[in-house]
Structures are given as C-alpha cells and as structure tokens.
Amino acid sequence: MKVESYLNGIFPRSDKALESGSRLLKGRETKENFHKLLEKETKEIIGLQQRLSLDYLSDGQLFWDDFLRPIANALGLHRQGSNADENPVTRQIYTNTFYRKPFISGRFGDVNKKLVDTTFIDTIKKDRKKIILPSPFALVYLSDGIHRNESGAIKDDVFADILSDAAKVMNNEARRLGKESKISFVQFNDPCLAYAPESESLWDNIVESLMLASRGLQELKVITSLHLYNGNVSKFLPGLGKLPVDRIGVDAYSTDLKKFTGTKFRKFLELGVVNSKNSLIEDPEALAKYAKQVSEKIKPDGLALVPNRPLELVPRHIAIKKVESMAKAAELLRGAA
Amino acid sequence: MSLPLFPTQEIGSLQKPAWRVKGLKGNVSKEDINSLKTWCSRLKINETALEVIDIIKKIRDEKEKDTLELLKQQLKEKSQIFALRYLEEAGLDIIYDGEQTRVEMYEDPISDIEGFRFLGLARAFDVMKYRKAACIARPAFKVPYHLDEFLFLKGKTKRELKIPITGAYTLAEWSYNEFYGKDRKPDVFGLFGSEKTDRREMAVEIAKNVIRPNIKSLVEKGAKWVQIDEPAATTYPDEVDLVVETFNESVRGLNVKASIHMCFSDYSTFFPKILEMKNCFQYAWEFANADTLSLGADREKRKGYRVLDLFREHKVPGTIGLGVLNVHTNYVEPPELVRDRIVYAAKVLGPDKIYVNPDCGLRTRTQEIAFYKLKNMVEGAKLARALQE
Numbered sequence: 105m106k107v108e109s110y111l112n113g114i115f116p117r118s119d120k121a122l123e124s125g126s127r128l129l130k131g132r133e134t135k136e137n138f139h140k141l142l143e144k145e146t147k148e149i150i151g152l153q154q155r156l157s158l159d160y161l162s163d164g165q166l167f168w169d170d171f172l173r174p175i176a177n178a179l180g181l182h183r184q185g186s187n188a189d190e191n192p193v194t195r196q197i198y199t200n201t202f203y204r205k206p207f208i209s210g211r212f213g214d215v216n217k218k219l220v221d222t223t224f225i226d227t228i229k230k231d232r233k234k235i236i237l238p239s240p241f242a243l244v245y246l247s248d249g250i251h252r253n254e255s256g257a258i259k260d261d262v263f264a265d266i267l268s269d270a271a272k273v274m275n276n277e278a279r280r281l282g283k284e285s286k287i288s289f290v291q292f293n294d295p296c297l298a299y300a301p302e303s304e305s306l307w308d309n310i311v312e313s314l315m316l317a318s319r320g321l322q323e324l325k326v327i328t329s330l331h332l333y334n335g336n337v338s339k340f341l342p343g344l345g346k347l348p349v350d351r352i353g354v355d356a357y358s359t360d361l362k363k364f365t366g367t368k369f370r371k372f373l374e375l376g377v378v379n380s381k382n383s384l385i386e387d388p389e390a391l392a393k394y395a396k397q398v399s400e401k402i403k404p405d406g407l408a409l410v411p412n413r414p415l416e417l418v419p420r421h422i423a424i425k426k427v428e429s430m431a432k433a434a435e436l437l438r439g440a441a
Numbered sequence: 442m443s444l445p446l447f448p449t450q451e452i453g454s455l456q457k458p459a460w461r462v463k464g465l466k467g468n469v470s471k472e473d474i475n476s477l478k479t480w481c482s483r484l485k486i487n488e489t490a491l492e493v494i495d496i497i498k499k500i501r502d503e504k505e506k507d508t509l510e511l512l513k514q515q516l517k518e519k520s521q522i523f524a525l526r527y528l529e530e531a532g533l534d535i536i537y538d539g540e541q542t543r544v545e546m547y548e549d550p551i552s553d554i555e556g557f558r559f560l561g562l563a564r565a566f567d568v569m570k571y572r573k574a575a576c577i578a579r580p581a582f583k584v585p586y587h588l589d590e591f592l593f594l595k596g597k598t599k600r601e602l603k604i605p606i607t608g609a610y611t612l613a614e615w616s617y618n619e620f621y622g623k624d625r626k627p628d629v630f631g632l633f634g635s636e637k638t639d640r641r642e643m644a645v646e647i648a649k650n651v652i653r654p655n656i657k658s659l660v661e662k663g664a665k666w667v668q669i670d671e672p673a674a675t676t677y678p679d680e681v682d683l684v685v686e687t688f689n690e691s692v693r694g695l696n697v698k699a700s701i702h703m704c705f706s707d708y709s710t711f712f713p714k715i716l717e718m719k720n721c722f723q724y725a726w727e728f729a730n731a732d733t734l735s736l737g738a739d740r741e742k743r744k745g746y747r748v749l750d751l752f753r754e755h756k757v758p759g760t761i762g763l764g765v766l767n768v769h770t771n772y773v774e775p776p777e778l779v780r781d782r783i784v785y786a787a788k789v790l791g792p793d794k795i796y797v798n799p800d801c802g803l804r805t806r807t808q809e810i811a812f813y814k815l816k817n818m819v820e821g822a823k824l825a826r827a828l829q830e
Contacts, residue, residue, distance in 0.1 A: 119561050125568030129805075169567045192731040193566060193769050195705045197676055200615055202566035202705060205731075254740065255747060256709075299678065336633075362630045381636065383560050383575045383617035397629035418617070419561025419573065 105399060106406040108159035109434035112331050112353060112374070113236055113293055113414025114171060115149050115164035116423050117142065142166045145420075146224050152424060156431035159408070160234035160289045163224040170196075170203035171293060171414070172238050172246065178219045179273065181206035181247060194246075196295060198334035198358075199381070199417060208249030212269035216276045222285045230286050237277065239292035239330060240270035240313040245300055258302050264309045271316035278317065282324035291329045292317060292349070295413065298335025298358070307343060315348040329353055331374060333413035338363035345369040355412035356398075357381075364402045373404035376412030378430045383418055385425045391433035396440060409434045442601045446829060447783055447797050447822040448534040450762065452702055452725060453605040453670060454546065454802030455527070455539025455811060460493060461520040465513050467501030480808065484526040493519045517542045518593055525598050531812055532819035535601045535666075540802070542590045546607045546670060547615050548572045553586035554651050555579075557616065569805075575617035580647050585658035595663060603666040604659060605702070609648035609687040610680075611673040613640055641683055648687035656695055666698040668725065672801075675706035681714045689719045698722045702762065704801045705730065708748045712755050724752075725762025727800035729782065730769065736781050743785040753789055761790060764800035765821065766814045771806065773813045779821020784828060792829050797822045 121141045127133035149164035168174055176182050182191050182204060191204040225233050244267050251263040278290045297303050318328045331353030337344060338360040344352060345367060353374030375398060377391055399407045409430050415423040459473040481490035496516045503509045524539035543549035551557045556578040562570045591604055621639035656667050674684045692699040700723035732745025765782045766774055786795050803811040
C-alpha cells in the first residue's frame with residue numbers, strides 16, 4: 105500500500121511574525137516589514153517540507169488571515185472600506201480561532217477569476233505542488249447571506265444554487281492552477297461538514313458540489329481530496345467512501361474509525377494523526393504503529409499521514425517538530441510495508 | 442446599591458495606556474506624557490499625572506531590584522485608578538479597573554496556577570495572538586491571583602464593582618494537555634474521544650481546585666459580584682454541559698452574585714443546557730458584532746439580537762448583559778443606535794432584564810475611541826430609559 109505524508113492547511117506564523125502583526129495593528133510596524141517576515145517564513149516552510157521529503161508541498165498559507173479570507177475577498181464577500189461594517193468576527197468552532205463571516209448577497213455568476221496567490225507555489229518543483237482551498241460547502245455554510253432566513257436557518261433551494269455556484273468557482277480556480285501553475289494536488293478543506301446539523305439532509309447537494317468542483321481535474325492529472333475535521337465523520341459512511349474526490353482526510357481524534365471497518369472504504373485515506381490542538385510531540389514509532397493497525401483494519405487504497413487539522417493552532421516551533429515526527433513515521437511505515 | 446433601569450457596565454479589559462506599558466521600562470516619550478496629562482486633566486485627577494511622572498523617573502533610575510518591583514507595582518496601581526476614573530467619567534454604573542494589572546485574560550491566570558508551562562504564541566484571528574501554555578501537572582491553586590487588585594480598588598469608587606475572572610472551561614480549552622491521559626496507550630482506534638475525556642477532567646479540576654478557591658478568597662474580602670469569562674464556552678457544542686458544570690462548581694456554596702460572559706459564539710448551542718446553570722445572575726453576551734448599523738427597533742434592523750428569542754422561549758432566569766458596542770471597529774456607535782438596540786431587547790425580554798455593555802473588553806480600541814464608545818453607550822441607555830418613563 106502506498107504511504108505518503110504532507111501538510112494540509114495554514115501553518116503557524118512564528119512568534120516574531122505574530123509580534124510583528126500585533127505591532128502592525130497598533131501602528132508600530134510597517135506592512136512591508138510584516139510581509140517580508142511572512143515571505144521569509146513561507147520560504148522556510150517550503151524548505152522544511154523539501155528537507156523532510158514530504159510527498160506534496162504547499163506554501164503554508166501564511167498570508168491567509170483566515171481559511172476563507174482570500175477567497176471571500178476575491179469574490180467580494182467582505183464589505184470593506186469602513187471600519188463600521190467589516191464582516192463579523194466569528195468563532196470557528198472546535199478551536200479558539202475566528203474568521204470574518206462572508207456575506208453572500210447574490211449568485212456568484214460565472215466567476216472565473218484568480219482566487220489565490222501562487223507566488224510561492226510556483227517556486228515548488230513540478231509534480232509536487234499542492235494547493236488548499238475551502239470546500240464549496242464550507243464557504244457557503246460558514247457565510248451569511250441570501251441562502252439563510254432571518255433566524256439563520258438554511259433556505260434549501262437557494263443554498264443548493266449558491267453551493268453549486270461556489271463549486272464552479274472552486275473548479276475554475278483549481279483548473280486554472282492545474283494549467284497555469286501545474287499543481288498536482290488540490291485539497292478542499294472542510295471544517296464544518298462534520299458538525300453541521302444540515303449535512304445529512306444536504307448530502308446530495310454536497311456530493312454534487314464536489315463533483316462540480318473536481319470536474320476536469322483528472323484530465324489535468326490533479327489529485328483531489330476532501331479533508332474533514334472538527335467532528336466525527338463516520339456517520340456519513342458508507343457515502344463518505346463514494347464521494348467524487350480521490351482522497352478523504354479525517355481527524356483521528358474526533359472520528360470513530362472503527363466504523364470504517366467493513367464498509368469497503370476504497371479510497372486513499374488521509375489519516376489525521378498529528379494533533380494540531382496539542383503540544384505533545386507525537387512519537388514517530390507510535391504513530392507508525394497506530395497507522396499500520398488502522399490501515400490493516402480499514403484497508404484503504406493508500407494512506408497519507410497528515411495533521412488532524414491545519415497546524416496553525418500550535419506555536420511554530422512545535423509545529424515543525426510535529427511535521428518532523430510525521431515524516432519520520434511515514435518513513436517507518438514505508439519501511440514496514 | 443441602587444441602579445437605574447438599563448444599568449451600564451464594562452465587560453473587562455481596556456487598553457493599557459502607553460505611559461503604563463512603556464513606563465514600566467522607564468522609557469516614555471514626550472507624547473506619552475502629554476497624553477497622560479491631557480487624560481488626567483479630563484478625568485480630574487491631575488495629581489495622578491504628577492505622581493505617575495515621578496514614579497516613571499524613579500523606575501528609570503532605580504537599580505535595586507526589590508525597590509524597582511515596588512515602583513512598578515505603584516505604576517500599575519496608578520493605572521488602576523486611571524481606569525476606574527475613566528469608566529466613572531464615561532458614566533458607567535458598574536465598573537472595574539479594565540484589567541490593568543493583568544497581562545491578558547488567559548496568560549495572567551495561567552501564570553499563577555501550578556501545573557502549566559508556556560510554550561509560545563498562537564494566532565486567534567487576523568493578527569490577534571495569545572500566549573499558550575501546556576498543562577504538565579495537575580492544576581493547583583497557588584495564590585488568590587485577583588485578590589490584590591480587588592483589595593486595592595475596594596473603597597476607591599462608589600460605583601458597583603464587578604470582578605472579571607477567566608473561567609475554568611476556557612482555561613482548559615485554551616491550554617494544551619501534556620498531563621491528562623499521558624500514560625494512556627491507545628490501541629487501534631483508541632485516539633477517538635481521548636481529547637474530550639482529558640479536557641473534561643482538566644476543566645473540572647481547574648474549577649474545583651483553582652477558580653472556586655479564588656472566588657472564595659474574593660468573597661471573604663467583600664467581593665459582591667464576579668463575572669466568569671468563558672469565551673470558549675461554545676467551542677464544542679457537545680461540551681456545553683461541561684461549561685455549565687464548571688460554572689456551577691466554581692461558585693458552589695459561595696455567597697456572591699455570579700454572572701457569565703461569552704462572546705463570538707453560536708449561542709444557540711447553549712440552549713437548553715443554560716437552564717442548568719445555578720444562580721447565574723447574568724449572561725453578558727456579544728450581539729453588536731453581528732448587527733446592522735441602521736436605526737430602528739424592529740427585527741430586520743436588529744438582526745444581531747435575534748438570539749434573544751431563545752432566552753424568551755426557554756424562560757431563562759437572570760438578566761442579560763446586552764452587548765451594544767462592537768469592540769472590533771473604530772466606528773463610534775451613536776447613542777440613537779445604542780438606544781434602539783436596548784429598546785429592541787427590552788421589547789423581547791422586558792426592560793428589567795437588560796443591562797447594557799460593550800460586546801467584550803475594549804482593549805483592542807484606543808483610549809479615545811473606547812471612551813467615546815462608552816460615553817455614547819451611557820447616553821444611549823439614557824435615551825432608552827426616557828422612552829420607558
């Protein structure tokens with residue numbers, strides 16, 4: 105069985121960069137200096153992944169103020185220009201992180217615009233470039249707007265239309281990245297599908313959105329994955345194993361993997377075993393042993409060791425050690441296979 | 442203490458003045474001193490400005506460590522007085538010291554609890570950050586960490602004092618865990634649920650062994666009202682029962698008015714568990730953050746306040762601390778907007794249930810902006826009051 109390891113989202117900024125950002129907020133730092141630091145650290149993150157021979161490399165998304173922000177900005181979902189009406193700061197549940205809640209005021213239309221900056225992705229070697237986007241469901245579900253009624257409940261028909269639009273937008277971007285930046289891997293991150301009470305009733309729409317988002321990517325030799333975190337996704341079995349993406353990522357700390365056994369889960373499983381919510385550095389041998397046991401029970405098509413959710417929740421020096429441990433575990437696992 | 446209808450209150454932190462932050466290192470600028478003098482004149486405490494200048498000079502020149510620490514403590518106390526007068530001058534009915542002696546709501550208490558080790562910074566959002574620690578041993582009470590600040594403030598104001606104290610659940614949720622379950626050897630599939638088990642144990646022990654003894658020490662010295670801050674309360678919707686349990690444990694058997702502050706959360710997850718909170722005097726929540734800026738007291742204009750319906754539906758006892766100021770913008774809410782937010786809430790829940798406050802601590806705003814916001818909040822409460830008469 106093929107064993108891989110890679111990162112899957114926003115990497116932490118260093119203490120120095122966080123202090124710099126804090127000074128920027130108070131007017132005691134220039135944006136230029138702050139950005140220079142982020143550029144330097146982005147290069148270091150790419151270097152780290154190269155040094156550890158991770159299978160796919162991403163840019164760490166250090167410039168992303170939250171996991172929706174660049175997308176929401178590009179789509180005009182943030183009201184800007186006045187301090188008074190910036191979008192509300194909203195907790196990303198399961199964490200002490202927040203995002204500015206986008207507001208969707210109408211259909212997206214045929215949006216075909218550049219959503220993410222590929223300055224650093226373009227420096228990565230061909231065949232190993234990985235990009236991470238929010239899943240269409242996450243973008244729409246975590247936004248406010250015309251798809252919700254005044255009490256916040258989802259209006260099913262409008263939601264379905266907007267979700268479909270979001271999927272097309274993501275697909276346009278993924279295909280552009282496949283053609284122009286030659287990316288090999290697009291991962292859709294979804295922090296809310298696991299806990300959203302509406303996920304099951306909207307399942308068909310979610311499947312369709314992933315189908316739209318992945319359309320044409322196989323032809324471009326771009327691998328697709330859906331990484332799910334913040335909750336137990338075993339409740340979506342066996343449908344989970346049939347989603348129209350190549351790989352499924354799960355959080356081993358909040359997902360009951362026992363339920364995967366006997367479901368004929370025949371996809372590449374991204375096993376989130378590196379805990380981004382805790383500072384303990386995982387022991388590579390224990391990780392490898394655990395992953396081996398899981399793979400023997402579930403028998404997926406392939407296995408990738410990944411963080412259970414983006415590593416932004418731990419200080420950078422801890423995150424680096426965790427990635428080193430993850431890479432070592434993958435190496436041990438490959439040796440044992 | 443007699444309070445008017447729609448009493449106004451602060452929620453917690455205020456930005457620390459530059460003369461207090463830089464003064465601790467003895468290196469204030471001329472601009473900082475000018476600002477100090479201007480503000481002290483405005484707050485009618487000119488003598489405080491002179492005392493502060495004198496203390497900062499001494500800090501700059503002092504070499505002896507113990508004396509230096511004493512001077513720094515004196516400077517912090519001046520900052521407490523400054524914040525007290527600042528909130529009085531803004532016209533608030535219920536006040537504290539803007540947490541002037543505390544580093545930050547997580548770092549400060551954790552520094553005074555046995556069993557934690559700081560590891561570095563983590564980002565909350567945008568460029569906002571906080572220092573995070575790991576629990577490395579069973580949390581234990583070391584010192585009553587808010588007692589000195591309370592004893593200093595007691596008797597220095599005629600307004601009611603409300604002491605903010607970070608809650609057990611938030612301290613547990615915001616900490617890493619390197620202690621609970623450390624000897625567990627998970628077999629295959631054994632990771633599932635382990636985090637939750639460990640967090641539950643940690644939170645309950647912090648409530649029992651740290652927060653309750655702290656509150657008890659404050660009550661014994663005359664504290665009448667503690668506000669338990671639980672911004673992490675709805676982090677995990679299925680752990681709301683743990684927030685309730687730790688709140689109840691923290692104030693169990695203590696003769697004190699206890700309230701809870703939460704913010705930037707999906708409050709719907711808190712119902713109906715909220716009904717199991719024992720003797721919670723007030724739920725101070727953030728609302729303005731998600732509201733419109735349009736005037737009017739109807740549902741369409743007051744979309745940020747719709748969660749109040751749940752309070753009415755569930756007949757939640759206790760009062761509401763109604764967040765009427767968005768702490769993340771420099772926009773100064775006009776009194777009329779504050780008025781309409783209060784009027785709307787009063788229509789939903791009844792006027793006697795409503796206290797008025799900013800969404801959260803105003804530490805992210807400058808002294809100037811925060812002051813105008815608070816003044817307008819007080820003015821807005823007056824306008825709302827007038828409509829009820």
